[in-house]
Amino acid sequence: MRKLTLFLLVCIGAASAQGPRIEISRTQEGLRGVSAVSRQIAWASGTHGTYLRTIDAGATWTAAQVPEAANLDFRAVVAFSADEAFLMSAGPGDQSRIYHTTDAGQHWDLQFTNTNPKGFFDSMAFWDPQHGVVLGDPVPDDKGQLKFELLMTDDGKTWQQIPPEQLPPAIEGEGAFAASNSCIAILRNQEWKSGPSAPSAAMWKSGASAPRQPAENEGASAPDPNLWFATGGKSARVYHSADRGKTWEVVDTPILHGPDSAGIFSIAFRDRMHGVIAGGDYKRPNEDGPNVAFTDDGGKTWKLWPIHPQAYFSAVAYDRRVNEEAIRQKQAAEQAGRLDKKLRFGSTFPERIFIASPDFLFDFRPPHDPRRVGAKKSQHVTFNAISPFPEGGALAVGPKGSIVFVP
Numbered sequence: 309m310r311k312l313t314l315f316l317l318v319c320i321g322a323a324s325a326q327g328p329r330i331e332i333s334r335t336q337e338g339l340r341g342v343s344a345v346s347r348q349i350a351w352a353s354g355t356h357g358t359y360l361r362t363i364d365a366g367a368t369w370t371a372a373q374v375p376e377a378a379n380l381d382f383r384a385v386v387a388f389s390a391d392e393a394f395l396m397s398a399g400p401g402d403q404s405r406i407y408h409t410t411d412a413g414q415h416w417d418l419q420f421t422n423t424n425p426k427g428f429f430d431s432m433a434f435w436d437p438q439h440g441v442v443l444g445d446p447v448p449d450d451k452g453q454l455k456f457e458l459l460m461t462d463d464g465k466t467w468q469q470i471p472p473e474q475l476p477p478a479i480e481g482e483g484a485f486a487a488s489n490s491c492i493a494i495l496r497n498q499e500w501k502s503g504p505s506a507p508s509a510a511m512w513k514s515g516a517s518a519p520r521q522p523a524e525n526e527g528a529s530a531p532d533p534n535l536w537f538a539t540g541g542k543s544a545r546v547y548h549s550a551d552r553g554k555t556w557e558v559v560d561t562p563i564l565h566g567p568d569s570a571g572i573f574s575i576a577f578r579d580r581m582h583g584v585i586a587g588g589d590y591k592r593p594n595e596d597g598p599n600v601a602f603t604d605d606g607g608k609t610w611k612l613w614p615i616h617p618q619a620y621f622s623a624v625a626y627d628r629r630v631n632e633e634a635i636r637q638k639q640a641a642e643q644a645g646r647l648d649k650k651l652r653f654g655s656t657f658p659e660r661i662f663i664a665s666p667d668f669l670f671d672f673r674p675p676h677d678p679r680r681v682g683a684k685k686s687q688h689v690t691f692n693a694i695s696p697f698p699e700g701g702a703l704a705v706g707p708k709g710s711i712v713f714v715p
Contacts (some may be wrong), residue, residue, distance in 0.1 A: 330689060331366040331711040339705035341385035341395070341489050344695040349390045352705050353382035357397075359413065363390050366703075366713055370475055374416050383490035385434040386440070396432040396484040404429035406442065406459075406467065409619050416520060420459065420467045427457055430484040432494040435531035438464040439648060441562060443537050444610065446478035454478040458553060470553045475527070481542030483566070487590070488623035488664070488693035490574040491539075493583065495532040536579045536607055538585055540571015546585065550609045561610045562598050563587050574624045578631050581606050586663055587622035595620065600663065611706070615678065619665045623693050627660035629700030632674075634658050662702045664691045669714065681714060 319706060333339070335351070339360075341353035352360040352369075357377030360369045374380070374395065380403060384396035395407040397417075397478060404422035406429075409415060426447045434440035444457030449472040456478055458470040484491045533552040539545045544565035549556050565571045570589035577583035581604055588599035599621055600613035637658070663670040663678070669691060672678035683689035690706040697703065701715040 309594070328712055328714045329363075329366075330683070330687065331369065331713055333360055333371065333709035333711045335360065335369075335371040335709040337371075337709060338692070338707045339711070340381075340383045340487065340692045341701055341707060342693050342695040342711075343385045343393065344697045344703045345387050345389060346695055347699050347701075349387070350695070350703055351385045351387040351393050352711065353385035353395055354650070354705075354709075355381050358380065359385060359393075359395060359559045360711075361390070361393075361412065366711070369417075369711065371709075372413055374413075377405075377407075377416075379403070383430075383486040386432055386434045388434075388437050392437065394432065394434065394440065396429055396489070398429050400428055401425040404444065406432070408464070419461075419465060419672045422457075424457075427448065429457075430486040431537070432487050432544045433492050433494045433496070435494055435496055438462060439462070441492065441494065441535065443484055444465070446482045449473075450551065454480065454482075456484070456547070457524035460553070474554055474556075476556050476558050477540075478548070479541075479545075480537050480542050482545070483541045483568075484537060485540055485571065485573045485587075487573050490568070490623050490693065491572065492535070492537040493575045493577045494535055494575060495580065516629040530581070534577075534580055534606075536577060536583070538572035538575040538587075539564055540573065540587060541568050542566065542581055544571045546572070546575065546588065546607050557608070559608060559610070561585060562603055562612050563601060563610075564589060564595070564598055567591070573620075573622050576624050576626055576661075577607075578626050579635055583607055584624050584626075584661060585610065585626040586621035588618070590620050590622070600624075619667075621663050621665050623662075623664040623704075625662045625694050625696050625702060627662065627700055627702065628696045628698050630658050630660040662694050662696065662704075664694045664704055666690045666692075666706070669694070669712075671714065681712075683712070 332481045337354040339354040357373045357380045360371045362369045380397040382395045383398040387393035393410045397405045406420040407416045428445040431443045440461045442459040446454035455472040455475045457468045461467045533669040535549045544563040569591040572585045573587040575585045583603045586600045597618035599618045601610040661672040668682035670678040689710045691704045692706045693703045704712045
């Protein structure tokens with residue numbers, strides 16, 4: 309185990325045109341949702357019903373407010389184009405809602421409102437524009453047993469709850485965090501392909517038979533059935549379903565937990581086997597972990613990150629372009645019978661991970677030490693959430709309209 313005692317700090321204000329840059333959002337709202345469609349098109353979301361959009365690579369951001377949503381906090385946005393996006397608000401009871409637009413925000417369709425007064429939405433993810441999932445904090449079921457709320461859509465319009473009896477019980481004091489729209493992880497479809505081998509719509513909707521699992525990074529005929537979400541509070545656990553929510557495995561992790569303010573805040577998977585979790589205690593942001601762990605067996609076991617010092621981390625994401633290259637090289641090595649079985653920190657495959665704390669970002673390329681990306685104190689730039697670009701790099705957002713591009 310090694311300790312990192314010196315980080316390379318990249319000051320955003322002094323960065324070159326090829327380095328990290330601050331983008332002017334023209335809003336002072338707190339931003340916690342971000343979705344990068346491409347280097348040209350991205351959306352962000354935040355407090356007081358606010359959403360933002362750029363279609364010129366961040367040269368200008370247009371801020372607007374969803375009608376009659378001024379009291380809502382949009383913790384999540386998932387966008388598919390310059391015109392289509394979904395918003396999820398987080399809050400008690402009916403303050404947790406799901407909206408959808410297909411005309412760049414000229415009109416918003418309110419698709420779902422949480423009618424349970426004890427409900428609270430935390431995170432939203434989509435495999436493709438028709439198939440999505442929303443995670444909510446545990447609520448008592450008919451027997452008084454605490455169960456996480458999970459909603460799914462199969463048409464991009466209507467939402468159905470996964471029956472509570474299909475979910476394992478939550479621990480008293482266990483919950484999920486709506487800090488960065490990243491406490492739920494899926495393997496998102498990059499292409500939507502149909503074909504004779506694809507499951508029928510009825511089969512996929514009913515969940516009666518799990519779809520064929522696609523090869524890593526394959527343009528699949530049906531959404532990948534794997535689903536993970538991470539928790540905090542009295543426990544720091546990872547829930548995994550390999551069959552779209554029918555059955556579940558739950559594992560404990562070594563991430564810091566106990567107080568209501570501590571636990572896993574973010575989870576991401578590179579493929580069905582390799583993933584990362586990050587978190588800590590947001591009330592003690594400078595506490596030195598353990599706040600980051602990795603898995604190479606689909607989430608069954610988690611290995612702590614050996615680098616210190618650490619901090620509270622609100623979000624983690626894989627670089628999409630580097631991830632695709634890692635999968636391609638791994639498949640080629642497997643086919644050639646020369647797969648290097650060494651674990652993380654010794655991998656021969658390319659990998660890049662972004663880890664966000666309030667004051668800085670880690671740009672991590674294992675097995676090398678992470679580069680620390682930050683801003684001058686006078687710039688008042690802080691971070692909550694991060695979304696990777698398909699072309700590589702990422703977009704980060706934070707309080708007071710902070711938006712930062714990392715190439």
